[in-house]
Amino acid sequence: xxxxxxxxxxxxxxxxxxxxxxxxxxRIPPNVxxxxxxxxxxxxxxxxxxxxxxxxxxxxxxxxxxxxxxxxTGIQTIFVDAxxxxxxxxxxxxxxxxxxELATLSxxxxxxxxxxxxxxxxxxxxGPNAPAINLSIVDGDTATIHLLPKGGGSEQxxxxxxxxxxxxxxxxxxxxxxxxxxxxxxPCPPVIVGIGIGGSADTCLKLAKRSxxxxxxxxxxxxxxxxxxxxxxESINKLxxxxxxxxxxxTALAVNIETAPRxxxxxxxxxxxxxxCHRHVTLRIGSDGRVKD
Amino acid sequence: MTEKKVIRTPFDPAExxxxxxxxxxxxxxxxxxxxDQAHILMLRDGIPKNLETKRLxxxxxxxxxxxxxxxxxxxxxxxxxxxxxxxxxxDFLELSGALAVIGKGGMGPRTLESLKKLGAVYLxxxxxxxxxxxxxxxxxxxxHFLEELGPVEAVWEFDAIELGPLVVTMDTHGHSLHxxxxxxxxxxxERVLDRA
Numbered sequence: 001x002x003x004x005x006x007x008x009x010x011x012x013x014x015x016x017x018x019x020x021x022x023x024x025x026x027r028i029p030p031n032v033x034x035x036x037x038x039x040x041x042x043x044x045x046x047x048x049x050x051x052x053x054x055x056x057x058x059x060x061x062x063x064x065x066x067x068x069x070x071x072x073t074g075i076q077t078i079f080v081d082a083x084x085x086x087x088x089x090x091x092x093x094x095x096x097x098x099x100x101e102l103a104t105l106s107x108x109x110x111x112x113x114x115x116x117x118x119x120x121x122x123x124x125x126x127g128p129n130a131p132a133i134n135l136s137i138v139d140g141d142t143a144t145i146h147l148l149p150k151g152g153g154s155e156q157x158x159x160x161x162x163x164x165x166x167x168x169x170x171x172x173x174x175x176x177x178x179x180x181x182x183x184x185x186x187p188c189p190p191v192i193v194g195i196g197i198g199g200s201a202d203t204c205l206k207l208a209k210r211s212x213x214x215x216x217x218x219x220x221x222x223x224x225x226x227x228x229x230x231x232x233x234e235s236i237n238k239l240x241x242x243x244x245x246x247x248x249x250x251t252a253l254a255v256n257i258e259t260a261p262r263x264x265x266x267x268x269x270x271x272x273x274x275x276x277c278h279r280h281v282t283l284r285i286g287s288d289g290r291v292k293d
Numbered sequence: 294m295t296e297k298k299v300i301r302t303p304f305d306p307a308e309x310x311x312x313x314x315x316x317x318x319x320x321x322x323x324x325x326x327x328x329d330q331a332h333i334l335m336l337r338d339g340i341p342k343n344l345e346t347k348r349l350x351x352x353x354x355x356x357x358x359x360x361x362x363x364x365x366x367x368x369x370x371x372x373x374x375x376x377x378x379x380x381x382x383x384d385f386l387e388l389s390g391a392l393a394v395i396g397k398g399g400m401g402p403r404t405l406e407s408l409k410k411l412g413a414v415y416l417x418x419x420x421x422x423x424x425x426x427x428x429x430x431x432x433x434x435x436x437h438f439l440e441e442l443g444p445v446e447a448v449w450e451f452d453a454i455e456l457g458p459l460v461v462t463m464d465t466h467g468h469s470l471h472x473x474x475x476x477x478x479x480x481x482x483e484r485v486l487d488r489a
Contacts, residue, residue: 050317050458054419062369062424070421071357071369108368110357110445119330121443153374153398153420174486181482184475186374186398188420240474240481244419245398246460247474277421 009289010091016291017099017145017283021076022107024147024281025068028059031216032253032278039190039243039250048248055243055276070277073109074149076100076131079213083140088289092143096133100125112152134206141287146213146280154187154275158208160201163267172197172269173232179271180236180252185245188275190253192216193236196270197225199260204270211256212274220257229255243276253278299455303348304392312414312461314468319457320416323434323450324350324395328373330446332381334438336388341437344448346389350416353378353396355445356427358436365433367449369423372397375415383407395459399471405463415463418456429456 033056040052062069078096082089101124103109113127114120125131138144159179163171176195196207219226233255242248253276262268284292300308302322312318325344327335340346356370375396378385382394382404392413394400397420408414418426430451437448462470 047315047460050460051419054422054425054458058371058419058422058425061428065424067424067427068357068369069423071355071371071423071427072373072421073357073369108357108359110355110369111443112445121445123443151421156374177482177485181478184398184471184478185417185420186376188397235485238481238485239478241478242474244417245474246417246462246470247477275421 010088010095013092013285013289014095014099014102017095018102018107020281020283021099021103021109021147021149024279025070025073025108025149026066027063028069028277029280033059035216035253036190036276039253043243043248043250045242045248047246048243048250051243051246068108069279070151071110072151072153073112074151074279075112075155076109076125077148077150077209078131079134079136079146079148079210081136081138081144083142084137085141085287086143086285087141087287088285089143092285093133093135097126097131100131134210142292143285145283145285147283148212149279151188151275151277154191154273157183157187157273158205159271160205161269162201163269165264165267167267169228171267173235175269176232176271177235177239180241181239183273184241187273188277189241189245190243190250190276192274192278193232193252193255194272194274195255195257197257197259197268198262199268200266201268203260204268205272206270207258207260208270208272211258212272212278213280214256216254222259225257225259229257297455302350306348306392306412309392309414310412310465312464313466314461314464314470316461317458318416318461319455320350320393320395320453320459321455322349322453324352324453324456326352326354326356326449327385328353328355328446329377329381330442331438331448332378332385334441336381336384340389343435344437344450346391348390348392350393350395351385351389351391353394356449357423358433358444358449365436367427367430367433370427370430371421371423372418372426374398375400379404386411386413395456399462399469405467405469408463409465409467412465414461414465416459417462418459426456429453
């Protein structure tokens with residue numbers, strides 16, 4: 001991409017982004033911490049309390065020492081919502097992989113990308129099609145970047161169902177609840193469950209992943225979707241999987257649903273699990289190429 | 294609050310046999326990490342001569358290890374999902390003589406059977422407690438297979454001081470807390486689906 005004069009504004013952006021990628025794995029957003037704390041107060045089982053105590057103590061220790069909360073600093077999953085008049089998009093997309101490499105070689109990220117066929121580690125969290133950048137064009141002249149380092153243990157329990165439409169919402173509940181029961185402690189509960197409904201096979205999974213960006217406790221603006229979120233959360237927490245799968249009343253902290261229209265002959269459902277270690281940092285870049293706030 | 298129960302490596306086999314599913318312990322002494330790649334390599338080529346494994350604990354962990362001034366520094370070292378090693382663990386326990394497996398999420402019937410046969414236990418550590426575990430593990434004592442496997446899959450040795458809390462979730466008597474919880478959650482699932 002030809003660099004324009006205005007790209008000079010982006011000088012230092014690689015370092016800023018690398019710093020944010022490092023920060024994202026060190027600090028857990030306050031609303032996630034609060035949610036874990038209230039789970040600790042609610043739980044009555046000794047083992048549920050033991051795990052939540054260990055989780056909360058570790059979050060605090062990691063913050064104090066500025067070290068990664070979890071050793072699995074994940075696959076770098078990045079959402080870019082670029083304003084249609086944001087002047088530095090090409091430059092930003094060029095810088096992101098470089099920032100990921102910098103945050104790995106000189107920062108705290110664990111090198112996690114391996115060749116899918118040979119298993120050989122790339123050493124820099126890059127490789128073909130990595131990092132995953134989900135680009136959306138929105139109104140305005142700024143860009144919002146969401147960093148979502150996503151651990152492998154919970155990602156491995158993602159799922160896609162193309163249900164017979166006749167099974168409807170009842171079928172959705174059956175699949176989602178059965179899946180979470182079977183997953184047990186493997187995705188590191190309490191989890192955040194992201195569900196994409198509708199669209200196509202690829203769209204519903206993208207929606208499920210994107211739903212994890214929504215702050216805990218913020219319902220879907222659509223009343224039907226919000227009611228389903230509430231009902232599923234309540235049902236999931238009646239399963240008794242509990243923190244780390246050792247029993248308890250907190251299996252999920254939230255269920256976030258995003259939807260897209262579906263073809264009447266299909267009923268796609270995508271599910272993404274997010275472990276309790278829900279790391280998420282948002283950056284806004286102004287039209288002047290500087291990080292805002 | 295009762296006092297912490299600390300178990301030490303090299304383990305006394307009788308003490309390991311006395312542990313019961315549901316008990317909470319802390320571990321002090323030499324332990325080594327191994328993920329699936331290290332299991333596969335050692336099952337193929339044998340245990341390196343300079344790696345002691347007998348009556349020790351194998352920790353399912355791929356730490357964040359960074360080299361600083363020629364020395365390895367561990368930034369974070371929580372457990373990885375143990376189920377990934379299910380097809381390998383029974384053979385590895387036979388080969389290594391390790392008497393404890395530490396990880397998260399529990400393991401399946403094949404490992405449970407082999408724990409019973411070999412008098413070994415599975416100890417669960419809370420997933421994601423990377424910094425807490427790193428502090429309890431202390432400095433790196435040795436590393437193996439760094440060239441072949443890279444720092445995440447390599448075998449790291451540590452002298453742990455009160456690593457934990459660890460929950461004994463699979464004991465030498467064939468009890469698995471994971472199986473018990475799964476039985477409960479299966480019947481809860483049926484109840485919830487009936488109502489849905």
